Amino acid sequence: MRQLRLLALLAAAPLVLAAAPATEPALSGFSDASSRVERDWEAKFRAIPDPANMREYMKRLSARPHHVGSPYDKDNAEWILSKFKEWGFDARIETFDVLFPTPKERRVEMIAPTKFVATLAEPPVAVDPTSNQQSEQLPTYNAYSIDGDVTGRLVYVNYGVPEDYDRLQRLGVSVKGAIVIARYGHSWRGIKPKVAGEHGAIGCLIYSDPRDDGYFDGKTFPEGPSRPEAGVQRGSVMDTLYVGDPLTPGVGATKDAKRLALKDVEVITKIPVLPISYGDAAPLLKALDGPMAPPEWRGALPSPYHLGPGAAEVHLVVKANWDIKPIYDVIARIPGSVYPDEWVVRGNHHDAWVNGAEDPISGQVALLEEARAYGELLKQGWRPKRTIVYCAWDAEEPGLLGSTEWGETHAEELSKHAVAYLNSDSNGRGYLDMSGSHTLESFFNDVARDITDPESGVSVWRRLQLRLIADAKTPEERKELRERGDLRIGALGFGSDFTVFLDRIGVPCLSLGFGGEDDGGIYHSIYDDFYWYTHFSDTTFVYGRALAQTTGTAVMRLAGAELLPFRFTNFADTVNRYLGELQKLLKGEQDEARERDLEIEEGLFAATSDPRAPTFAPPSEAAPPHLNFAPLENTAEALTRSAQRYDKAVAAARANGGAVLASESVKAVNATLLGVERATLDPAGLPRRPWFKNLLYAPGLYTGYEVRTIPMVREALEQRKWDEAEEGIVRTAKVLDNVAAVIDRASSELENLAR
Numbered sequence: 001m002r003q004l005r006l007l008a009l010l011a012a013a014p015l016v017l018a019a020a021p022a023t024e025p026a027l028s029g030f031s032d033a034s035s036r037v038e039r040d041w042e043a044k045f046r047a048i049p050d051p052a053n054m055r056e057y058m059k060r061l062s063a064r065p066h067h068v069g070s071p072y073d074k075d076n077a078e079w080i081l082s083k084f085k086e087w088g089f090d091a092r093i094e095t096f097d098v099l100f101p102t103p104k105e106r107r108v109e110m111i112a113p114t115k116f117v118a119t120l121a122e123p124p125v126a127v128d129p130t131s132n133q134q135s136e137q138l139p140t141y142n143a144y145s146i147d148g149d150v151t152g153r154l155v156y157v158n159y160g161v162p163e164d165y166d167r168l169q170r171l172g173v174s175v176k177g178a179i180v181i182a183r184y185g186h187s188w189r190g191i192k193p194k195v196a197g198e199h200g201a202i203g204c205l206i207y208s209d210p211r212d213d214g215y216f217d218g219k220t221f222p223e224g225p226s227r228p229e230a231g232v233q234r235g236s237v238m239d240t241l242y243v244g245d246p247l248t249p250g251v252g253a254t255k256d257a258k259r260l261a262l263k264d265v266e267v268i269t270k271i272p273v274l275p276i277s278y279g280d281a282a283p284l285l286k287a288l289d290g291p292m293a294p295p296e297w298r299g300a301l302p303s304p305y306h307l308g309p310g311a312a313e314v315h316l317v318v319k320a321n322w323d324i325k326p327i328y329d330v331i332a333r334i335p336g337s338v339y340p341d342e343w344v345v346r347g348n349h350h351d352a353w354v355n356g357a358e359d360p361i362s363g364q365v366a367l368l369e370e371a372r373a374y375g376e377l378l379k380q381g382w383r384p385k386r387t388i389v390y391c392a393w394d395a396e397e398p399g400l401l402g403s404t405e406w407g408e409t410h411a412e413e414l415s416k417h418a419v420a421y422l423n424s425d426s427n428g429r430g431y432l433d434m435s436g437s438h439t440l441e442s443f444f445n446d447v448a449r450d451i452t453d454p455e456s457g458v459s460v461w462r463r464l465q466l467r468l469i470a471d472a473k474t475p476e477e478r479k480e481l482r483e484r485g486d487l488r489i490g491a492l493g494f495g496s497d498f499t500v501f502l503d504r505i506g507v508p509c510l511s512l513g514f515g516g517e518d519d520g521g522i523y524h525s526i527y528d529d530f531y532w533y534t535h536f537s538d539t540t541f542v543y544g545r546a547l548a549q550t551t552g553t554a555v556m557r558l559a560g561a562e563l564l565p566f567r568f569t570n571f572a573d574t575v576n577r578y579l580g581e582l583q584k585l586l587k588g589e590q591d592e593a594r595e596r597d598l599e600i601e602e603g604l605f606a607a608t609s610d611p612r613a614p615t616f617a618p619p620s621e622a623a624p625p626h627l628n629f630a631p632l633e634n635t636a637e638a639l640t641r642s643a644q645r646y647d648k649a650v651a652a653a654r655a656n657g658g659a660v661l662a663s664e665s666v667k668a669v670n671a672t673l674l675g676v677e678r679a680t681l682d683p684a685g686l687p688r689r690p691w692f693k694n695l696l697y698a699p700g701l702y703t704g705y706e707v708r709t710i711p712m713v714r715e716a717l718e719q720r721k722w723d724e725a726e727e728g729i730v731r732t733a734k735v736l737d738n739v740a741a742v743i744d745r746a747s748s749e750l751e752n753l754a755r
């Protein structure tokens with residue numbers, strides 16, 4: 001493997017360094033002349049990032065635990081600030097004061113049928129030099145769990161997502177008055193205590209099953225990368241009604257901001273919750289009896305998985321210090337030479353749960369190396385046309401606090417000035433993860449075609465395309481992957497610092513990172529550190545360099561384009577797909593409800609129940625009504641026409657070497673284009689969570705990480721709120737009409753210029 005990597009590196013080097021041949025087509029948004037200049041600068045840029053530097057930055061930034069409120073968190077922010085300044089940025093730290101609970105008391109004990117006290121501790125590992133910094137490590141806990149002291153019978157709920165509770169009902173198991181034990185995975189962790197509480201549970205334990213990131217994948221740390229027996233995933237469990245500081249929803253957590261009283265905070269969990277290792281979970285699960293868990297619910301622990309409740313009774317205590325802590329966002333700028341009022345914003349957080357070499361430092365070191373490379377280019381005479389803003393966020397881990405408070409504080413400016421926000425978080429070996437706003441899908445594909453994959457020597461775009469073809473399930477999927485031209489990018493929901501930009505301010509976002517070849521089980525544990533990363537992940541930092549090259553190229557290109565390189569045909573295509581999905585979802589729910597009713601009527605459930613392991617009929621629910629999708633269908637068609645017209649206008653403007661693009665008057669078109677993504681916002685926001693204003697993308701209220709596209713309609717369908725679904729169709733159609741109108745305005749402006 002190592003040898004292969006070396007060969008690939010050698011093969012890749014000339015490609016990285018070679019200047020662009022003169023025959024290459026002009027970059028999207030550039031005239032021929034400026035495209036050549038841009039390509040030259042980009043090639044120079046891509047030759048600069050150095051894996052050895054990234055290794056040094058990581059060593060320094062992950063040397064000690066650096067969670068919110070710790071001395072090393074502040075120390076890191078100041079060090080990052082000094083680097084930005086050294087590289088010629090205009091940089092400063094912006095401070096906010098946020099609610100950040102830390103553990104005061106934690107206890108998990110089994111009181112029946114046998115006694116067992118959970119260790120709730122991650123032991124140091126001899127070969128790993130930072131794992132013994134216990135005096136500075138945050139204990140294992142879930143931030144924003146409510147304080148509680150509860151005793152109850154234990155029930156195993158699989159991943160603890162809503163479908164799991166439907167299944168429990170069928171199996172005759174109730175969690176009322178119980179403490180549930182759920183395994184990590186298949187949802188944002190905060191969903192687990194939320195859904196458990198809604199079903200009447202009084203406490204929640206979340207553990208890492210070895211099936212999901214432990215020995216089932218291979219050797220455990222330190223012999224291998226997987227989660228060791230005592231490894232625990234810390235993490236926030238804040239409800240996603242809004243993100244950022246729980247005390248200041250919608251406004252920046254500045255010194256004198258108006259703050260909610262703790263008792264009025266809705267995003268703290270309703271029941272106490274604590275994460276545990278599989279070492280601590282094994283005796284608890286072993287003590288369960290009751291029905292066997294369904295086969296797909298069983299993990300990789302050696303004893304049978306029963307559901308409970310039975311004799312196993314657990315006592316859970318969680319108490320926190322509910323303190324306000326300062327956080328430090330490092331913000332650095334290079335002013336634009338032509339459009340200083342248009343900002344390209346790039347960020348990655350710097351805080352971690354513990355040492356956090358992978359999360360977030362592996363992303364942060366790429367960001368820093370991009371910044372250093374810009375410093376080099378500035379010395380050589382390069383000037384970005386637009387202002388570049390680099391952000392090292394604090395307090396992402398507890399709930400995206402650093403980016404959200406900054407975004408809320410500067411919302412008005414960002415709404416006026418932000419062209420795009422590019423985020424990374426962690427990085428590893430493998431494939432480029434391409435997600436973001438679909439107005440940038442085509443642009444993102446173009447950038448990925450220009451970056452060389454360090455392992456295979458083909459472009460990162462080509463490698464991803466071939467991976468997707470290998471994984472495709474149908475001939476149609478393979479055909480599309482080969483013939484569509486652009487690869488589809490995933491939509492963004494939640495889970496990193498792009499959230500405030502996309503969901504609240506309507507800034508087009510991209511999320512970048514490599515991965516897929518590093519199995520591992522150190523996420524949010526003390527073992528996510530320099531030793532682990534340099535033994536088991538991107539050990540030579542060549543993917544760190546690839547990330548810096550990819551993101552840095554994207555930032556430069558966005559900052560240098562004469563016409564902003566948005567493309568709306570991809571966007572319209574995606575909206576049409578989402579519409580199709582919604583119609584299919586409704587049809588599926590109707591069919592399912594009818595089938596279930598028929599089965600109840602036939603007596604299927606009673607007749608097939610095994611008296612020794614009885615199962616129960618699901619509740620009968622009325623079939624969903626037919627809904628009128630016409631407003632969305634009409635608007636989606638109109639959007640497609642607007643997008644096609646814009647494509648034509650751009651093609652006309654590019655005639656004669658794109659002289660029109662190079663003219664001063666293209667400025668007005670750019671100003672209009674800034675309004676396209678903003679138009680996806682509805683000031684009223686989503687039902688029950690008005691903080692979220694984007695009617696195209698939102699995190700799922702019951703999935704968290706997983707995005708809900710056209711969320712007002714989709715979530716209403718999922719939650720059987722038919723009136724709300726109809727209202728959502730109308731409101732989303734109106735928003736998309738506004739989007740189409742802005743695109744049309746940009747088209748006429750461009751058409752007038754080309755005339």
Ligand SMILES: [Zn+2]
Nearest residue numbers: 359360425426
């Ligand atoms: Zn992170």
